[in-house]
Amino acid sequence: MLLTVLGCSGSAPGPRSPSSGYLLEADGFALGVELGNGTLAELQAVRDPFTLDGLVFSHLHPDHCADFSALTVLRRWHPAPPVDPYVNRLPVHAPKEAPTRFAAAYAPDRAELEDELLTDVYDFHPLAPGVREIGPFSVTVAQVSHPCEAYGFRFTHSGVSLAYTGDTGVCDTLDGLVAGVDVLLGEASWTHRDNHPSGVHMSGLELGELATRAGAKRLLITHVAPWTDPEVVLAEARTTYTGPVELVVKGAEYPIAPR
Template structure:
C-alpha cells in the first residue's frame, strides 16, 4: 500500500504546500482521502484524476474539500475524457449534507445552486457506519471530535493498515482508529498548550500520545498550520512516543 501526500498544510494552504489531501494506492486501485485547496494540482503529478476509484471526505471544511469544485469542472468539461459521459461516476463518501454543500461550492451563482445536480459525475454516499470494500481496501470510519461532523479513516490492504485522523481534538474515537496500525497519519496543528481550545485539533504531543497508546508502527504528522513551529511540534511528538515520527511534505510518497 502506497501513500502519497498531495498536501499537508493545516487550515489554509502554505506558501509551498497545498492543504490536506492524500492518495492511497493498492493493487491498481486509487482512493483519495480529502481534497483540500491545491491538491488536485499535485494529484496530476502522480495519477490521472479520472483514475481515482473513490474520494472519502473526513469533513467539509475548505482545507479538506475545496478542490472538489475543480474536480467537478475536470470531470464535466474535459474535452477528451477516458470514458463516456455518465460512465464511471466517482464514489464520494462524506457527511450527509455533502451533495448540497458541494453543489453550492461548484454552482456559479446562488440562483443556480438548487438546479445544480452533480450526480452525472459523482455517486454520493454517506460516510459508512460499517466497513466498506473498495477493491483491495477495507475502510472503516471512526467519528472524531471537531467543530463539525468529522471522521477518521482506517484503511486496510495487503495485510497493512493506515489510519488517518482527519481533523480532531483528543477523543475516544482515536483509540479504535489507531490501535495497532502500521502507519498513523495524524494531524498535529500546533504545539501543546493548556490555552488551546478543546475539541478542535491535536498538538504534536497529543498525536504522539495517541500513537503510543495504539502501539503504532510509525507516526506521520500532517496538517501543520503555516504559522506553526514545525520543528517544535516534531520535537514534542518525538519526546512522547517510542514510535518513529516524521513530518510529511507535499509530493512525498511512503510505503505503508
Template sequence: MLLTVLGCSGSAPGPKAPSSGYLLEADGFLLGIELGTGTLAELQAVRDPFALDALLFSHLHPDHCGDFADLTVIRRYHPAPTRNPRELRLPVYAPGEAPSRFAAAYSPDEADRAATDLSDVYAFHPLAAGTVHIGPFEISAVPAAHPCESYSFRITHGGRSLVYTGDTGMVDRLADLARGADVLLSEASWTHAPDRPADLHLSGTDAGVLAKRAGVGLLLVTHVPPWTDKDAILAEARAEFQGETVLVRQGASYRI
C-alpha cells in the first residue's frame, strides 16, 4: 500500500497547508480518505480526480470533507472527464448523514432537486461499526470518541495494515484496533495537559502512548493545527513511543 498526504493541517487549513486528505493505493485501486479544505487542489496536482475509485470519510467536519462540493462541480461539469461520472458513480463511504449534508453544502436550495440530489455522480454507502471491503482493501471501523458520528479505521491489504485514528479522544478500543499494526496514522491536535476536553482529540503524548500500547511498527503523526507547535507534539510522541515516529508532510508518500 502507498499512502500519499494531500493535506495534514488539523481543525483548519494553515498558510499553504490544506486540511486532512490522503490517498491510499494498492493493486491499481485509488482510495481517497478524507477531502478536507484545500485538498482538492493538491489532488489535482498529483492525480486526475477522475482516477479516484472510492472515497472514505471518518466524519463530516469541514476540515475532513470541505472540498467535497467542489469535487461535485468537477464531476458534474468537467467538459472532458476521463471517466463518465454518471456511468461510473463514485462510491462514497461515510457517516449516514453524508448525502443530505453534502447536498446542503453543494446547494442550499432544497427545492432544486437536480442540484441537491447528488446520486447522479455518487453512490453513497453509510458506515457502521464492522468490516467493509472497498476494492482490494478490508476496512474495519470502530466508533471514535468525537462529538459527531465518527470512526477510526484499520485498513488491511496483502498482510499489511494501516490504522487511521481520525479525530478522537483516547479510548481503549483504539489500542485494540491498532494492535500490531504496521503503521499508525494518528492525529495529535494539541500538547498534553490535564484540562484538555475529553472525547475530542489526542495529544502528542496520547499518540505515543497509543502506539506503544498497540505495539505498532511506525507512528505517523498528523492533524496538527496551524496554531500548535509541531516540534512539541513530535517530542511528546517520541517521549512515549520508542519506535520510529514521523511527523507527516504534505505531499509526502509512505509505503506500508
C-alpha cells in the first residue's frame, strides 16, 4: 500500500495547508480517503481525479468533505472526461446522510434540490460497523466518538494494515479497531489539558497512549489544527509512545509495508 497525504490540517485549512485528504493505492486501485477544503487541487497534482476508483468519508464535517462539490462539478461538466462519469459512477462510502448533504451543498437552489441527489455520477454506499471489501482492500469500519455520525477505518492488504482514526475522542471501539496495526494514522487536534470536552478529538498525549495500547508499529500524526503547535503535539506523543512517530505533511508519501 502507498499512502499519499493531500492535506492534513485539522478543523480548517491553514496557510498553504489543505484540510484532511489522503490517497491510498494498491494493485493499481486508487482510493480517496476524505476530500476536505483544498484537497482536490492537491489530488490533481498527483493523479487525474477521473482515475479514482472509490472514495471513503469518515464523517461529514467540511474539513473532511468540502471539496466533494468541486469534484461533482468536474465530473458533471468536464467537456472531455477520460471516462464517462455517468457510466462509470464513482463508488462513495460515507455516512448515511451523505447523498442529501452533498446534494444540498451542490444544488444551485432549493427548488432543484430534489433533482440533485448526484446518483447520476456517484454510487453511494452507507457506512456501518463491520468489514467490507473495497477494491483490493479489506476495510474494517468502526463507529467512533465525535459529535456526529463518524467512523474510523482499518485498511488491510496482503497482510499489512493501516488504521485511520478519523476524528474522535478516546473510545473503546477505537482501541479495538487499531489493535496490532502496522501503521496508525491518527488525529491529534490539540495539546493536552484535562478540561477539553470529551468525545471530540484527541491530544498528542492521548494519541500516543492509543498507539502504545494498540502495539502499533508506527505512528503518523495528522489533523493538527492551524492554531495548535504541531511540535508540542509531537512531543506529547513521544512521552507516551516509544515507537517511530512523525507529523505527516502535505505531499508526503508513506509506503505501508511489513517492517
